[in-house]
């Protein structure tokens with residue numbers, strides 16, 4: 001993501017007809033997903049604590065693979081969850097560099113074969129740097145966008161945001177912008193914590209995106225709250 005062109009990660013929204021499958025997969029993976037949590041992960045999509053998730057690259061260069069692996073492991077320094085990168089026949093996290101945009105399945109949604117077939121990617125990098133790797137792996141561990149947290153109070157200039165994202169390189173229809181930027185999760189849908197301006201799960205927004213000219217820094221590393229929160233999601 002360059003300073004001059006703003007590109008957003010595309011949230012992988014599960015269509016309503018698959019929500020029951022999503023819940024069943026999540027609870028089968030981790031029984032704790034059935035009950036509300038204290039601790040802004042999408043509730044009910046966390047992997048079982050202590051799990052080693054297999055990660056496979058479907059395409060891409062050796063340099064790209066090395067960069068992804070190096071930064072992804074940062075999450076594991078703070079949580080009881082592990083990534084095993086390799087040429088696995090079956091991998092929970094499957095990474096491509098060939099699709100449009102950057103995105104990832106949220107947590108156990110990666111297990112929904114109707115949406116993420118066995119040999120299709122669960123994560124894609126349309127651009128590649130430390131920030132987007134940390135961000136997409138945050139989704140893979142079940143975290144949602146910080147700007148969609150119930151604790152968020154951003155005063156969007158909706159017309160300005162829709163107009164910007166409708167242009168190149170995003171070309172987002174207004175509905176996608178409404179779902180990915182303005183929509184907030186309800187308290188019931190999330191294990192939310194206080195809004196964290198330093199979170200890797202918060203994207204950079206320029207002042208013209210808000211009615212009060214609020215500036216959001218471009219976060220490039222895991223925040224202290226990100227580290228605490230992932231530790232709560234994946235306790236020892």
Ligand SMILES: [Zn+2]
Nearest residue numbers: 009010139145
């Ligand atoms: Zn995202």
